[in-house]
Amino acid sequence: MKLTIKKIAEMAEVSRTTVSRVLNDSGYVSGEARDRVLAVINATGYVPSQQAKSLRTKKTKIIGVILPKLSTETSSRIVNGMNDVFQEHGYNILLTSTNLDFQKEIEYLRLLKSKQVDGIILVATNINPNLTEEILNIDLPFVAIGQEIPGVSCVTNNDYAAAKEMTELLIGKGYESIGFIGVSDSDRAVGYARKQGFLDTIEKHQLVLREEWIQSAQFDIESGYEAMRKIGGELGVSPLPRAVVCVTDRLAIGAMQYIKEKGFHIPTDISVTGMGASEISRMVLPALTTIDFENEKIGQQAAYFLLEQINSNKTEEIKWEINYRLLVRDSI
Amino acid sequence: MKLTIKKIAEMAEVSRTTVSRVLNDSGYVSGEARDRVLAVINATGYVPSQQAKSLRTKKTKIIGVILPKLSTETSSRIVNGMNDVFQEHGYNILLTSTNLDFQKEIEYLRLLKSKQVDGIILVATNINPNLTEEILNIDLPFVAIGQEIPGVSCVTNNDYAAAKEMTELLIGKGYESIGFIGVSDSDRAVGYARKQGFLDTIEKHQLVLREEWIQSAQFDIESGYEAMRKIGGELGVSPLPRAVVCVTDRLAIGAMQYIKEKGFHIPTDISVTGMGASEISRMVLPALTTIDFENEKIGQQAAYFLLEQINSNKTEEIKWEINYRLLVRDSI
DNA sequence: CTGAAAGCGCTTACAG
DNA sequence: CTGAAAGCGCTTACAG
Numbered sequence: 001m002k003l004t005i006k007k008i009a010e011m012a013e014v015s016r017t018t019v020s021r022v023l024n025d026s027g028y029v030s031g032e033a034r035d036r037v038l039a040v041i042n043a044t045g046y047v048p049s050q051q052a053k054s055l056r057t058k059k060t061k062i063i064g065v066i067l068p069k070l071s072t073e074t075s076s077r078i079v080n081g082m083n084d085v086f087q088e089h090g091y092n093i094l095l096t097s098t099n100l101d102f103q104k105e106i107e108y109l110r111l112l113k114s115k116q117v118d119g120i121i122l123v124a125t126n127i128n129p130n131l132t133e134e135i136l137n138i139d140l141p142f143v144a145i146g147q148e149i150p151g152v153s154c155v156t157n158n159d160y161a162a163a164k165e166m167t168e169l170l171i172g173k174g175y176e177s178i179g180f181i182g183v184s185d186s187d188r189a190v191g192y193a194r195k196q197g198f199l200d201t202i203e204k205h206q207l208v209l210r211e212e213w214i215q216s217a218q219f220d221i222e223s224g225y226e227a228m229r230k231i232g233g234e235l236g237v238s239p240l241p242r243a244v245v246c247v248t249d250r251l252a253i254g255a256m257q258y259i260k261e262k263g264f265h266i267p268t269d270i271s272v273t274g275m276g277a278s279e280i281s282r283m284v285l286p287a288l289t290t291i292d293f294e295n296e297k298i299g300q301q302a303a304y305f306l307l308e309q310i311n312s313n314k315t316e317e318i319k320w321e322i323n324y325r326l327l328v329r330d331s332i
Numbered sequence: 333m334k335l336t337i338k339k340i341a342e343m344a345e346v347s348r349t350t351v352s353r354v355l356n357d358s359g360y361v362s363g364e365a366r367d368r369v370l371a372v373i374n375a376t377g378y379v380p381s382q383q384a385k386s387l388r389t390k391k392t393k394i395i396g397v398i399l400p401k402l403s404t405e406t407s408s409r410i411v412n413g414m415n416d417v418f419q420e421h422g423y424n425i426l427l428t429s430t431n432l433d434f435q436k437e438i439e440y441l442r443l444l445k446s447k448q449v450d451g452i453i454l455v456a457t458n459i460n461p462n463l464t465e466e467i468l469n470i471d472l473p474f475v476a477i478g479q480e481i482p483g484v485s486c487v488t489n490n491d492y493a494a495a496k497e498m499t500e501l502l503i504g505k506g507y508e509s510i511g512f513i514g515v516s517d518s519d520r521a522v523g524y525a526r527k528q529g530f531l532d533t534i535e536k537h538q539l540v541l542r543e544e545w546i547q548s549a550q551f552d553i554e555s556g557y558e559a560m561r562k563i564g565g566e567l568g569v570s571p572l573p574r575a576v577v578c579v580t581d582r583l584a585i586g587a588m589q590y591i592k593e594k595g596f597h598i599p600t601d602i603s604v605t606g607m608g609a610s611e612i613s614r615m616v617l618p619a620l621t622t623i624d625f626e627n628e629k630i631g632q633q634a635a636y637f638l639l640e641q642i643n644s645n646k647t648e649e650i651k652w653e654i655n656y657r658l659l660v661r662d663s664i
Numbered sequence: 665c666t667g668a669a670a671g672c673g674c675t676t677a678c679a680g
Numbered sequence: 681c682t683g684a685a686a687g688c689g690c691t692t693a694c695a696g
Contacts, residue, residue, distance in 0.1 A: 336690085
């Protein structure tokens with residue numbers, strides 16, 4: 001038996017209006033009427049349809065989230081942070097994942113809009129004109145995470161500064177030959193910005209940088225292993241750098257595996273640094289020097305900005321950079 | 333300017349009925365009329381309101397998911413598996429997390445119902461009468477993961493058998509003194525079942541089991557460390573077991589930390605096993621022997637069962653056990 | 665092949 | 681303090 005506000009009204013012998021009022025604590029209801037309604041609701045276990053309510057109020061209390069990948073630590077931490085603040089404000093998350101298929105970003109933007117979400121957070125890994133246009137036209141509270149997208153609110157890391165600081169740290173410790181394992185420049189943040197931070201610092205200190213010391217990889221451990229192999233070149237013939245900066249922890253761990261496998265010692269023979277402060281980075285031996293981008297905070301901040309947009313009805317563009325923390329551990 | 337089916341109808345000079353028909357590919361529409369409607373839709377970027385549609389059709393294409401915790405590897409992997417199949421069938425996930433607050437399980441059950449989700453998947457860590465009653469009354473397609481709940485469809489691991497097999501493996505290798513780090517019995521699966529599997533096997537082989545060799549811990553690494561310390565007792569005085577079975581990888585890693593810190597060697601002095609096949613278990617040194625419960629498959633299977641319930645309209649109770657795989661690595 | 669009309673389950677001016 | 685009625689944006693018999 002499907003319960004509706006109408007049935008409850010009949011059972012409590014009041015109008016639907018009155019039931020609605022006790023449901024929402026709005027307007028005047030006599031204590032007597034309220035008690036009768038409450039009694040019926042308790043007895044029946046009636047739960048009002050958010051569906052119907054939303055159709056009238058234009059609020060679903062649902063936030064759409066678009067992730068590049070569901071089961072990475074970064075994603076989890078970001079979603080976790082967002083969820084904390086959304087939950088507190090009575091919002092829930094409708095989750096989608098593109099699995100790195102960039103077409104789907106646009107597809108999901110539309111899907112979420114059709115689901116009438118109150119706002120959208122996109123965890124971006126790239127930007128392209130189509131996507132940007134779609135976002136600008138979405139006409140919904142919106143926040144991007146991870147990439148700087150012109151015209152919309154963004155919460156980002158200072159990837160450039162982080163890479164720079166990491167490189168400076170190594171140079172400060174006396175390392176004069178440093179390699180680099182990055183990812184594709186199409187990822188503006190992790191790929192391009194971190195690489196520039198590294199390169200600019202190397203140049204500033206006028207250090208030697210052999211061509212094969214700079215490698216581009218995918219996001220997985222194997223790829224880091226492979227990239228390190230390439231840096232090694234013909235081992236024993238071409239010179240190895242004394243340190244290697246990797247743009248993610250997984251890449252660093254892959255690189256470490258190769259280095260250990262070849263019988264070199266970390267950090268005596270060669271140092272390795274990662275970025276991301278994944279849980280693994282702490283457990284690996286030696287513990288990995290890395291950068292904590294504080295993903296939970298990113299998620300929280302994005303959530304706050306989105307709620308602000310939702311509540312104020314204005315789409316003020318706001319750019320926010322989350323601080324990072326350098327975690328110096330045994331790998332250097 | 334808010335676009336509705338009415339406006340589209342006016343612009344295309346047809347009725348709303350016709351617009352609806354081209355939107356849903358239902359009923360007859362002349363090619364001519366269809367073209368006009370399609371043209372208007374493209375020109376305006378109209379996206380129909382799922383909200384309103386759902387109110388009529390009683391289908392939201394949204395699945396509610398209740399997680400004990402958002403950012404654990406197990407959760408991610410399960411959600412990832414579910415999402416694969418839901419996505420393929422046009423469903424999306426509305427995510428909630430109890431953060432291990434058991435009250436919230438019931439709260440979210442109701443919340444999700446009020447949001448008119450088409451079905452619910454609960455990743456359960458405990459069972460209690462209140463919860464069971466709520467589930468039985470929810471009157472919505474429902475699947476539980478991880479715990480065997482009477483009266484509803486469940487996808488579970490054979491926790492008992494897994495613990496048994498792990499213990500048998502150790503005994504088969506000649507270990508005669510084995511300790512155990514578990515969690516609270518209130519978690520029927522991870523706590524109770526795995527412990528019983530261990531205890532029964534020990535008893536079957538009539539091995540000695542000192543009281544302090546059995547410890548109960550929380551779910552984190554620190555807790556595993558602490559439990560191992562207790563197993564050690566007054567180190568050097570009371571005897572250490574030759575191996576210790578831990579019910580999660582994190583506990584095992586904590587235990588390993590303590591063991592290494594005290595100068596013992598793994599596995600020469602003492603062996604350690606985990607469960608869960610977390611990514612860390614592979615990276616840690618020595619690589620951890622563990623059990624892969626194939627969380628993605630669990631998620632997928634649960635999703636399939638839920639979809640079956642949704643499509644068949646019958647709430648046939650079905651119990652399903654996912655196979656596990658023993659991963660023998662260097663820690664034993 | 666097409667459209668007028670009822671209805672999904674709520675909320676909210678409005679009138680009393 | 682209370683209720684009748686309109687309306688949110690769709691879909692779906694039903695009649696033509």
